[in-house]
Amino acid sequence: MPRSTYQQLLAVLVLLAVGVFTFLRVRAGFEANNITLDWSIFSKPSPLTKGTYLTTILIGMLLTIRLALIGIVFAMLLGTLVGVSRLSQNPVVSRVAAAYVEFFRNTPLLVQIFFWNFGVINVLPAPIKNWLFDHSPEQWAVIAALSVYTSSYIAETIRAGILSVHKGQTEAAKSLGLSGSDVLGRIVLPQAFRAVLPPLGSQFLNLTKNSSLASQIGVAELFYYGTQVQSYTFRGFESITAITVAYLVLSLTITFFLNLLSRRLALPGR
Amino acid sequence: MTATNLQKAASPSSAEPIIKAVDVHKNFGNFHALRGVNMSVQPGEVVVIIGPSGSGKSTFIRTINRLEEHDKGTIVVDGIELKDGQNLDAIRREVGMVFQSFNLFPHLTVLQNVALAPMRVRKTPKAQADKRALELLERVGIAEQAHKFPAQLSGGQQQRVAIARALAMDPKVMLFDEPTSALDPEMIKEVLDVMKGLAGSGMTMLVVTHEMGFAREVADRLVFFDEGNIVEDTTPDEFYNNPQHERAKAFLSKVLGH
Ligand SMILES: Nc1ncnc2c1ncn2[C@@H]1O[C@H](COP(=O)(O)OP(=O)(O)OP(=O)(O)O)[C@@H](O)[C@H]1O
Ligand SMILES: [Mg+2]
Numbered sequence: 001m002p003r004s005t006y007q008q009l010l011a012v013l014v015l016l017a018v019g020v021f022t023f024l025r026v027r028a029g030f031e032a033n034n035i036t037l038d039w040s041i042f043s044k045p046s047p048l049t050k051g052t053y054l055t056t057i058l059i060g061m062l063l064t065i066r067l068a069l070i071g072i073v074f075a076m077l078l079g080t081l082v083g084v085s086r087l088s089q090n091p092v093v094s095r096v097a098a099a100y101v102e103f104f105r106n107t108p109l110l111v112q113i114f115f116w117n118f119g120v121i122n123v124l125p126a127p128i129k130n131w132l133f134d135h136s137p138e139q140w141a142v143i144a145a146l147s148v149y150t151s152s153y154i155a156e157t158i159r160a161g162i163l164s165v166h167k168g169q170t171e172a173a174k175s176l177g178l179s180g181s182d183v184l185g186r187i188v189l190p191q192a193f194r195a196v197l198p199p200l201g202s203q204f205l206n207l208t209k210n211s212s213l214a215s216q217i218g219v220a221e222l223f224y225y226g227t228q229v230q231s232y233t234f235r236g237f238e239s240i241t242a243i244t245v246a247y248l249v250l251s252l253t254i255t256f257f258l259n260l261l262s263r264r265l266a267l268p269g270r
Numbered sequence: 271m272t273a274t275n276l277q278k279a280a281s282p283s284s285a286e287p288i289i290k291a292v293d294v295h296k297n298f299g300n301f302h303a304l305r306g307v308n309m310s311v312q313p314g315e316v317v318v319i320i321g322p323s324g325s326g327k328s329t330f331i332r333t334i335n336r337l338e339e340h341d342k343g344t345i346v347v348d349g350i351e352l353k354d355g356q357n358l359d360a361i362r363r364e365v366g367m368v369f370q371s372f373n374l375f376p377h378l379t380v381l382q383n384v385a386l387a388p389m390r391v392r393k394t395p396k397a398q399a400d401k402r403a404l405e406l407l408e409r410v411g412i413a414e415q416a417h418k419f420p421a422q423l424s425g426g427q428q429q430r431v432a433i434a435r436a437l438a439m440d441p442k443v444m445l446f447d448e449p450t451s452a453l454d455p456e457m458i459k460e461v462l463d464v465m466k467g468l469a470g471s472g473m474t475m476l477v478v479t480h481e482m483g484f485a486r487e488v489a490d491r492l493v494f495f496d497e498g499n500i501v502e503d504t505t506p507d508e509f510y511n512n513p514q515h516e517r518a519k520a521f522l523s524k525v526l527g528h
Contacts, residue, residue, distance in 0.1 A: 179359070
């Protein structure tokens with residue numbers, strides 16, 4: 001067996017030992033305090049949604065997925081735009097982009113969610129406002145806040161990615177007569193994205209987990225329903241465990257797809 | 271003298287120059303990198319540029335496709351004057367450039383590297399651009415590597431792809447900035463051979479190189495740069511056997527073990 005296989009085996013064994021030990025300790029703690037766990041609550045009918053409490057959790061999870069996916073797409077678009085603008089030759093453009101990054105990176109996300117939900121949405125032009133009121137405005141406020149907030153981090157990541165691309169790449173592209181947008185879109189950005197895929201992935205995960213703040217303006221996503229289940233059933237440990245597992249499943253799924261993507265994008269020979 | 275040289279010597283040099291640089295200056299901050307360079311290049315001429323490190327060789331050839339903007343003087347390439355906001359793309363289509371570090375696009379295959387610019391800039395249909403790219407790769411001797419990525423090739427092969435990539439735009443002038451300096455000795459020849467073939471086909475070439483053998487075999491002219499200016503403009507043999515300036519003599523003995 002190669003050495004790395006031994007090391008992996010050892011790591012698994014250590015983890016297993018720690019896991020078993022923790023489990024036993026926690027169980028002993030529950031027994032000492034006369035707490036019994038009852039997982040059957042998840043198969044009981046839920047007054048919150050149709051189906052059981054498990055269904056409630058899953059419905060919340062579905063909205064979390066929706067918020068995360070839309071948020072990631074917008075955050076990437078905005079973040080790329082701002083990251084590129086940050087490096088613009090035009091000083092006005094690059095300063096506006098820098099101000100954007102500093103503003104949205106340095107105010108709490110929860111404040112930004114409130115800002116969009118109670119501030120911005122009310123001052124929008126009437127047609128947009130009317131459309132929003134029929135399409136769960138709180139959700140859009142959350143999506144806006146999550147996208148804008150995360151885009152400020154993504155912008156910095158993209159900027160670092162662009163700066164990591166060798167200057168000779170731009171020169172070669174220019175010397176072939178490629179237009180500025182082709183130099184950026186076909187030569188620089190594809191290399192920049194590859195270089196910063198891991199930190200970009202972290203931002204996707206952050207956005208997904210940060211979406212739990214949506215519960216604070218009553219958006220019925222995973223965390224919201226999870227805590228509702230807790231207050232209806234008085235089953236704190238079980239509810240929190242369900243929420244935790246659900247977020248873990250989401251995050252690990254995203255990680256899985258990111259790994260797939262990074263393998264797809266890997267260049268042979270390097 | 272090679273056949274090419276004879277052929278060129280026979281043609282009168284009174285034709286309109288394809289490159290004409292007059293009193294070209296370039297500053298980097300307060301460093302005066304080019305100090306009034308004058309140079310005319312006739313169509314089909316092969317000019318080798320040599321000189322000590324930091325003498326402005328790269329800076330000068332980079333002003334010719336406007337990777338550097340000159341601060342003073344005029345540069346006219348194929349009848350187009352290089353100045354602010356003027357026909358930059360037109361110039362870059364006329365002038366191909368090969369870099370010391372190859373600068374192939376690592377995320378594109380060899381074929382895509384060569385076919386990209388014709389498709390994007392000249393709007394050549396993909397099938398036609400690919401076909402031409404394959405012909406060019408054939409010409410530089412690496413058609414069988416067309417579907418590999420640059421990182422899978424040796425340095426010499428990469429540089430030959432870079433030459434094919436520049437040729438795909440059908441440039442009238444090719445600039446080379448130390449094309450073999452980053453190569454292992456055994457790969458230098460394969461690149462120089464491609465360049466010799468190109469010179470033989472009548473391409474106008476400006477080549478920064480210290481390969482004296484190449485210069486003597488292929489170049490019509492040799493210019494020696496020192497401290498931001500041309501101090502000798504002669505034939506390679508004349509320069510090699512009978513350098514005029516002290517700096518040129520010192521350079522020859524130091525760099526070339528003359
Ligand atoms: N972008 C730049 N900013 C500041 N100084 C520069 C820049 N590019 C070149 N220089 C300076 O200008 C001078 C000429 O540089 P250049 O690269 O043209 O020299 P070179 O003759 O090509 O030398 P080498 O043989 O080392 O390649 C050098 O002193 C260099 O440090
Ligand atoms: Mg140089």
